[in-house]
Amino acid sequence: MMLFIKLLLAHLIGDFLLQPNRWVIHKEANKIASKYLYLHILLHFVVTMVLLWDFDYWKLALIIAISHYFIDLGKLYSNSLFRNKAIPFFIDQLLHIIVLYACAYYGNLIGQTMFLMALIDWHLVTAIVFVSFPSAIIMGKLLEGMSNKIELDHKSLPNAGKYIGIIERLFVLLFIILGRWEAIGLLITAKSVFRFNDLKESNNRKLTEYILIGTLLSFGIAMITGIIYTNS
Known part of the structure; x- marks a missing residue:
């Protein structure tokens, strides 16, 4: 080594x-x-x-x-x-x-x-893969009906929301594995602070509700995955 x-x-x-x-x-x-x-x-x-x-x-x-x-x-x-x-x-x-x-x-x-290969934790690998792109696709399907009613912000980077969601779910999964649930609260707070100005300027209730539902769904998927992994 x-x-x-x-x-x-x-x-x-x-x-x-x-x-x-x-x-x-x-x-x-x-x-x-x-x-x-x-x-x-x-x-x-x-x-x-x-x-x-x-x-x-x-x-x-x-x-x-x-x-x-x-x-x-x-x-x-x-x-x-x-x-x-x-x-x-x-x-x-x-x-x-x-x-x-x-x-x-x-x-x-x-x-x-x-x-x-024998040292690989396949349960962990599966959990990591699931909270990345598969979860992004699942969320896209669940929120598809709502997203069609939201005006697109053309100033946003392409697929930025998808990658932000993947990164935040990976962090949530990591925090649950480490047993640091309080860090998840800090992550939600940090995201809320960054989103506050955007939502304030847009003054769009539909967009606010869409982001809130998406955030809760994203964190929920990651938390459930983390709980299943830690108890497997």
């Missing part, structure tokens, strides 16, 4: 702390011809070796550096294929972590993976 942690730390330092934004821009513009691409890879190799502090690991560091080069190169040339630039970023990071994991446990990769 310590080897993987050190490799991950080296990756975080090399990819985020020691990579200026101008390097990223230069790489995106020049791709394989960018000098900063090769400097970035060299930096990863050096940081990995420094953190491992054992010359016997030079082959491991070299494999990581070379794989990093090809993964980054693939990202640079595939960026234009995605409208949402966050997608290639997260794919890139996932591939890097997979390589680090494989290098750290290359001697017992299958055994370690099976061990980690």
Whole structure:
């Protein structure tokens, strides 16, 4: 585990702390011809070796550096294929972590993976998945008749309400698992404060009732899920 942690730390330092934004821009513009691409890879190799502090690991560091080069190169040339630039970023990071994991446990990769799989709390995973997008869809269906009667605010960010609801339900689920019910009250209060000005300015009773029902429904779903999980 310590080897993987050190490799991950080296990756975080090399990819985020020691990579200026101008390097990223230069790489995106020049791709394989960018000098900063090769400097970035060299930096990863050096940081990995420094953190491992054992010359016997030079082959491991070299494999990581070379794989990093090809993964980054693939990202640079595939960026234009995605409208949402966050997608290639997260794919890139996932591939890097997979390589680090494989290098750290290359001697017992299958055994370690099976061990980690056995540690997964599938009840918790199911609860987390449920309060995210499935709950958002369920709420959308339940509130569909009401939402058709509400004038849309075109100043709002696309799907902002859906993602706010998902985040708040995840927080509620976390607080219930930790046994901190009072934090749920603080969360409701904070949301009410942020919503107060919007509702005051709109002076729309239907919108106020819609938001109130949606909020109570969202918190209720998360609380019921949390109670079921903690008693499972």
